[in-house]
Amino acid sequence: xxxxxxxxxxxxxxxxxxxxxxxxxxxxxxxxxxxxxxxxxxxxxxxxxxxxxxxxxxxxxxxxxxxxxxxxxxxxxxxxxxxxxxxxxxxxxxxxxxxxxxxxxxxxxxxxxxxxxxxxxxxxxxxxxxxxxxxxxxxxxxxxxxxxxxxxxxxxxxxxxxxxxxxxxxxxxxxxxxxxxxxxxxxxxxxxxxxxxxxxxxxxxxxxxxxxxxxxxxxxxxxxxxxxxxxxxxxxxxxxxxxxxxxxxxxxxxxxxxxxxxxxxxxxxxxxxxxxxxxxxxxxxxxxxxxxxxxxxxxxxxxxxxxxxxxxxxxxxxxxxxxxxxxxxxxxxxxxxxxxxxxxxxxxxxxxxxxxxxxxxxxxxxxxxxxxxxxxxxxxxxxxxxxxxxxxxxxxxxxxxxxxxxxxxxxxxxxxxxxxxxxxxxxxxxxxxxxxxxxxxxxxxxxxxxxxxxxxxxxxxxxxxxxxxxxxxxxxxxxxxxxxxxxxxxx
Numbered sequence: 310x311x312x313x314x315x316x317x318x319x320x321x322x323x324x325x326x327x328x329x330x331x332x333x334x335x336x337x338x339x340x341x342x343x344x345x346x347x348x349x350x351x352x353x354x355x356x357x358x359x360x361x362x363x364x365x366x367x368x369x370x371x372x373x374x375x376x377x378x379x380x381x382x383x384x385x386x387x388x389x390x391x392x393x394x395x396x397x398x399x400x401x402x403x404x405x406x407x408x409x410x411x412x413x414x415x416x417x418x419x420x421x422x423x424x425x426x427x428x429x430x431x432x433x434x435x436x437x438x439x440x441x442x443x444x445x446x447x448x449x450x451x452x453x454x455x456x457x458x459x460x461x462x463x464x465x466x467x468x469x470x471x472x473x474x475x476x477x478x479x480x481x482x483x484x485x486x487x488x489x490x491x492x493x494x495x496x497x498x499x500x501x502x503x504x505x506x507x508x509x510x511x512x513x514x515x516x517x518x519x520x521x522x523x524x525x526x527x528x529x530x531x532x533x534x535x536x537x538x539x540x541x542x543x544x545x546x547x548x549x550x551x552x553x554x555x556x557x558x559x560x561x562x563x564x565x566x567x568x569x570x571x572x573x574x575x576x577x578x579x580x581x582x583x584x585x586x587x588x589x590x591x592x593x594x595x596x597x598x599x600x601x602x603x604x605x606x607x608x609x610x611x612x613x614x615x616x617x618x619x620x621x622x623x624x625x626x627x628x629x630x631x632x633x634x635x636x637x638x639x640x641x642x643x644x645x646x647x648x649x650x651x652x653x654x655x656x657x658x659x660x661x662x663x664x665x666x667x668x669x670x671x672x673x674x675x676x677x678x679x680x681x682x683x684x685x686x687x688x689x690x691x692x693x694x695x696x697x698x699x700x701x702x703x704x705x706x707x708x709x710x711x712x713x714x715x716x717x718x719x720x721x722x723x724x725x726x727x728x729x730x731x732x733x734x735x736x737x738x739x740x741x742x743x744x745x746x747x748x749x750x751x752x753x754x755x756x757x758x759x760x761x762x763x764x765x766x767x768x769x770x771x772x773x774x775x776x777x778x779x780x781x782x783x784x785x786x787x788x789x790x791x792x793x794x795x796x797x798x799x800x
Contacts (some may be wrong), residue, residue: 319613362708368413374702378445379423384681401718404709422448434459439690442699449680452751455491456793459688462489466700475711483746486794488591492684496710503677505645507740510641513657534608537665544640545617565618565641566633572643573762578677579664580605584749595747595783614765649727661733661747663740673743720744757783
């Protein structure tokens with residue numbers, strides 16, 4: 310169901326005056342919103358949270374700033390109109406309050422499921438109406454908006470500075486063409502940070518079977534797919550004595566529990582897989598590397614198929630995957646950072662790890678960003694006369710989230726509230742340091758972007774044939790994406 314949420318800034322100030330100092334001006338302006346995400350720079354250099362944006366001193370006298378967002382990510386931009394003693398919510402509330410007060414704006418927020426959000430943007434642009442200033446869209450389905458010339462390239466927004474640390478630099482790999490971006494991400498979207506891929510492991514089972522926690526392997530750069538294969542080998546076990554291992558058992562143990570829409574991507578991208586390369590002009594082209602991908606896929610195959618992992622392919626049975634790990638019947642569980650929230654009351658102790666590398670020669674741990682992540686875009690119907698206003702507020706919201714929200718997200722919500730031990734909190738930094746975006750995954754999801762998933766479903770190792778069948782269609786689709794971007798740049 311769709312709702313439009315807005316508030317009078319004077320009321321917001323009245324509610325919050327006792328909480329925030331310096332909020333004495335009774336000016337019209339904002340609603341409550343929520344935003345925070347992850348800037349990898351914050352991970353490595355927390356002190357730079359004092360970096361300021363370069364924005365003009367302007368005041369918009371209650372001008373509305375209109376936002377549409379998919380409901381499952383609403384806390385990127387929406388909060389209650391008061392503090393609720395929840396650190397993340399209250400940090401977002403403070404961020405919004407500061408921006409509304411500083412620029413004299415009123416935030417108007419519309420929420421709906423992601424197909425409806427895309428449709429609303431499309432209808433608005435097709436009709437030529439100027440209804441939204443900022444849109445939070447589904448990463449995969451929203452990519453089509455750029456291809457349809459429905460969103461502005463960010464170079465047309467004069468005060469959005471993509472070199473600043475509150476914008477995610479990894480986005481360029483998956484979304485830039487000719488050094489232009491139609492969608493971005495960063496500290497403005499905390500949900501993107503939270504749905505970065507990771508692995509959970511059951512400490513109780515590790516203790517039972519006298520296995521060493523992998524934390525030091527991670528720190529030493531030795532947490533690899535081969536090591537995971539060694540740890541999971543023989544760990545899928547018939548514990549109830551009926552001669553088979555089943556999902557319905559109350560006792561059987563699995564080496565790994567995973568879902569077909571997550572783990573193929575988590576393991577492939579963590580191992581350095583990538584299906585699209587860029588030329589010197591930042592133009593993408595289909596570039597499968599058979600030798601490399603054969604090595605990667607065979608290692609994934611060993612972990613999942615040879616070691617009899619629970620690989621759930623029924624789209625309606627994801628809850629069973631989570632429940633199996635929650636009940637203490639799996640050594641590992643492939644998920645995302647926000648999955649820790651559902652495990653908080655789990656009886657067995659658990660830890661969090663980055664997804665393993667291909668081998669020790671790989672320099673960094675890489676983390677796949679789930680396709681359900683929000684991406685940020687601006688409709689092409691925003692008139693040129695409004696682009697300064699829109700870009701000022703977007704940059705202000707992102708930079709204030711970087712200073713106010715992201716530290717709370719990482720230190721309080723993830724590192725202290727979600728994780729159960731200091732080692733796992735330390736692992737979060739490895740998880741978010743090198744997030745991966747692939748143009749093939751984003752734009753060719755139902756084709757070549759899902760080839761690892763399709764092979765695992767069939768239990769096949771014929772990588773060459775699988776990649777070859779996509780050769781012609783993938784090239785054509787990528788060419789069409791480039792043409793769509795070029796059209797947007799000329800409009």
